[in-house]
Amino acid sequence: MLERARAGDPDAFRDLTEPYRRELRLHCYRILGSLTDAEDLLQETLVAAWRGLKQFEGRASLRGWLYRIATNRCLNALRDAGRRIPAEPVPPFQPPEPNRRGEVTWLQPYPDTLLEHLPEPAPGPETRYETREAVELAFVVALQLMPPRQAAALVLCDVLGYPRGEVAAMLGTTETAVKGALQRARAALDARPAGGRPPAPLAGSGDEQRLTRRFAEAFMAADIERVVALLTDDAWLSMPPAPHEYHGIPAVAEFLRISMAYPGNRRTVLVPTGANGQPAFGVYHAESDETPASPAGLIVLTLTGGRICAITRFHTNHLFARFRLPESHSASRPGMPAAPRAAQPPARSRRRLE
Template sequence: MRSVGQTALDRARAGDERAFRDLTEPYRDELRLHCYRILGSLTDAEDMVQETLIAAWRGLERFEGRASLRSWLYRIATNRCLNALRAAGRRRPPEPVPPFTPPEPTRRGEPTWLQPYPDTLLERVADGAPGPEARYSLRESVELAFVTGLQLMPPRQAATLVLRDVLGYPAAEVAVMLGTTETAIKGTLQRARVALERRRSGVDRERIPPPGSAPERELTRRFAEAFIAGDVDGVVSLLTDDAWLAMPPAPHEYHGPAAIAEFLRASFGWSGRGAARLLPTRANTQPAFACYLGEPTTPAGLLVLTLGRDRINAITRFLDSDLARHLPAAAERR
C-alpha cells in the first residue's frame, strides 16, 4: 500500500498541478527566508521562490527520492540564487537622490540592495527544529547584522554557512547540493565562519533586551517620541558611542553620535515641513517603525533599530516605500 505522500507525488509526476502545490506549498515560506538570507533582498527572494517551484515542477520526473522533497527544493533554491548572482552580478538598485543636501558620510557602504524581512512573514515559517549541527537559532540568523554579514562574503560561502550552520544539513549533503566535495565544504565553511564572526564581534547577545520586554519598549518609545518631535539631541542621547546610521538603498553611512546628529539636523530640517508618523512593527526580529510623512500620509520606508543593553547600536532606515504592504493590517489602518 502506497503512502499518502507517495500517492501525491505520483499524481504530481503525472501532471496534477494541485498535487504538486499540496506537496510544495508547506515549504514556500521557509524557502523565501532561505533565499532572502543568501540574496539580502525580499523582492529578489520572492522572485527566486517562484523560479524554484517552476524548476521543481518541470524537473519532478528527475526527483529520485534519495533525499527528502524538502532537501531537493533547498538544493534547487540555493543553486538558483547562486546562478542568479553569477549571471548578472549583484543587482544594485538606483541610488536615491535626497530632497536635501546631506553631510558627507563616514563611508559609502554595502550592501545597498539590503531589504528588511518583516516579522509578519517570519511568523509564517514553520518552527521546525534545524539539524543537529546548526549553530544559530532562527532569531539570530535573520537579524540585520547576520544577513549583512552574509552579503559581504562570496555567495558560495554564504550559501554553505546557511545550509550548514543555520539549517544544520550535514557536510556530505551540502556537498551534493552544491556539486562539490565534502572537503571543499569544510574549508569554505571555516572561511565563512571567520568572516561572519568578525562582522558580529561587537554583538553581546546576552545584553540585548528580550523582544517585547519592558527595557525594549521603553527605549523604542523614547526613540519614537524624539524622532517624531525632530529632537536631534533626544535621538542622539539614546545612541552608543559606536552607533551607525545606514539608509539602503542609499550608500551613505554615518558613524558615531556627532556624524549621525549632523545628518539628522539636515533631514529633520527638511521633513519638518510635514507631520511625521511612526507605527510600531517588527522586522528581522528587531523593533521597527513604519514611517509616514505629510497629510495625507505618504509611506516613507521602515526604520529598524539594533539595540544594545540600554542604548541603540544602529539605526537602519530602509527607504523603499513599498515595504508597507508587508505590515500587519491593524497597523495599516491606524
Template sequence: MDQDRLERVRAGDGHAFAALTEPYRRELLVHCYRMLGSLTDAEDLLQETLLAAWRGLAGFEGRSSLRSWLYRIATNRCLNAMRAVNRRVPAEPTPPFQPPEPSRRGEITWLQPCPDALLDGIADTAPGPEARYQAAEAVELAFVAALQRMPPRQTAVLVLRDVLGFATDEVADILDTTPTAVKGALQRARAALDGERPPPRPGAAAERELGRRFAEAYTAADIDGLIALLTDDAWLAMPPAPHEYHGTDAIAAFLRASFAYRADRTSHLVPTRANGLPAYGTYLREPGAPAATPAGLLVLASTGDRVHAVTRFHLDTLYPRFGLPTRLD
C-alpha cells in the same frame, strides 16, 4: 512523502504539487532572503525554484528528502543570481536635501528588511543539530548584511550548515561538490564572520520601551533626545542610499539636515517588526493635507539600554508586507 500525491504531481496535477510544496514555501523564501539580502529578489527566486521543481519532479528519484531536493534547487538558483554580472542593484537615490559627508559609503545597497510575520511558523525555526545560529539571530540585519560580503559559495555553505543544520554530506550533495570542499568553505566562512555577531540584546520589555522613547523623540525632531538613546559607536544606514554615518556626532549632523528638510510637516511613526527587531513605518503629512504618506521604514537594533544601529529603508512599496498602510488618514 505522500507517494500517491507525488504520482499525481508527475501526472500533471497542479493542485497536488501545491499541496506537496506548500509546507516548504515559507522556509524556502526565508532561505533565499538570507542568501540574497533582498526580499524582492527572494520572492522572484522562490517562484523560479517552484517552477523548476514542477518541471523536474518527474526526475526526482527520492534518494534525498523532498525538502533537501527543494533546497538544492533554491540554493543553486540563488548562487546563479549572486554571481550574475547583471544582478539587480538599485540605483542610488537622489537625496531631497544636501546630506553631510558620510562616514563611509556602504556596498550592500540592495539590502531589504524582512517582516516578522514571514518568520512565524516556518520549519527552520527548529534547525538541525549541526546548526550554530538560532533562527532569530540568523535573520537579523547585521547577520544578513555580513552574508552579502562573503563569496557566494561560502554564504551557501554557512547558511546550509550553521543556520539550517544540514549535515556535511547533505550540503555536498546540494552543492554538487565534495565533503572536503564543504569543510574548507565553511572554515573560511566562519573566519569571515568572526566578530560579526551582534551584541546581546535587551529583554523584550526593555526593547519596547527603548523603541517607544526613540519614536517619541523622532516625531518631535528632538535631536538631543535621540542622541541620548544611542551608543557612542552607533551606525545609521539608509539602503538603497549608500550613505552611512558612524558615531553620535555624525548621526546628529545628518539628523539636523533631515529635520530641517522636514520643516513644518508632521511626522508619524507606526510600530511593526522586521528581522526580529522593533521597526517603525514613518509618515509625513504636509500642512493642511488630509493624510500622511510613507517616508521610510526604521529598524532599530539595541544592546543594553541604547540603540547601536538604525537602518532607514527607503522602500515605501514594501509597507503592505509589514502590515503598514500606504497612507495614514
C-alpha cells in the same frame, strides 16, 4: 500526493510544496539580501521543481531537494546577472558628508509576519544559529560580503543543520570543499566587530517596548537630543539603497539635524511593525495636519542592552504592504506607540553579530 503531482495534478503539487514555501523564501533572502529578489527566486524554484518532479527519485527528502534547487537558483542568479544594484536615491536636501560608504546597498528588510510559523531546524553538529538570530540585519549583511558559495554553505550547515555531505551534494562539490568554505565563512563572521555588547532586550519585553516608544516619541518630535540620548557611543545610521553611513554620535546627530529640518513644517508619524526579528517602524510624512501622511521609508532598530546601536532607514515604500502597513496615515492622528512584539526564546548560540 507525490504520485498525483508527478502525474500533473497542480493542486497536489501545491499541497506538497506549501509547507516549505516560507522557509524557502527566507533561505533565498539570506543568500540574496533582498526580499524582492527572494520572492522572484522562490517562484523560479517552484517552477523548476514542478518541471523536474518526474526526475525526483526520493533519494533525499523532498525538503532537501527543494533547498538544492533554491540554493543553486540563487547562485546562478548572482553568477549570471551579477548583483542588481538599485539606483542611489537623490535626497531633497544636501546631506552631510558620510564618514563611510556601505557596500550592501541592495539590502531590504524582511517582514516579521513572514517569520511566523517557521520550523526551527533540528539541532545537529553544524547548527549554530536560531532561525530568528540568523535573519537579523547584521547577519544578513555579513552573508552579502562573503563569496556566494561560502554564504550558501554557512546557511545550509550552520543555520539549517544539514550535514556537510548532503550540502556537498546540493552544491555539486566535495565534502572537503564544503568544509573549507565553512571555515572561511566562520572566520569572516568572527573577524567582524561584535564589540562585546550586551544582548538586546527580549522581543516583546517591557524593556524593549519602553526603549522603542521613547525613540518613536523623540523622533516624531524631531528632538535630536532625546534621540541621541538613546544611542550607544558607537551607534551608526545607514540608508539602503543609499551608500551613506554615519558612524558615531556626532555624525548621526548632524545628519538628523539636517534631515529633520527639511521641510520645517513637515509632520512625521511612525507606525510600529517588525523586521528581521527587530523592532521597526513605517515612516510617514505629511505637509500639514490637514493632509494625509504618505509613506517615507522603514526604520529598523538594532538594540543592545538598554540602548540603540544602529538605525537603518530603508527607502522601500513599495514594501509597505508586505509589512501590513497602511498606504497612508491620517496626519491628525497622533503617532502610534510601539506595539508589543511576540516574545522570542533565547538563542542557542551567544555568537551574535551586532
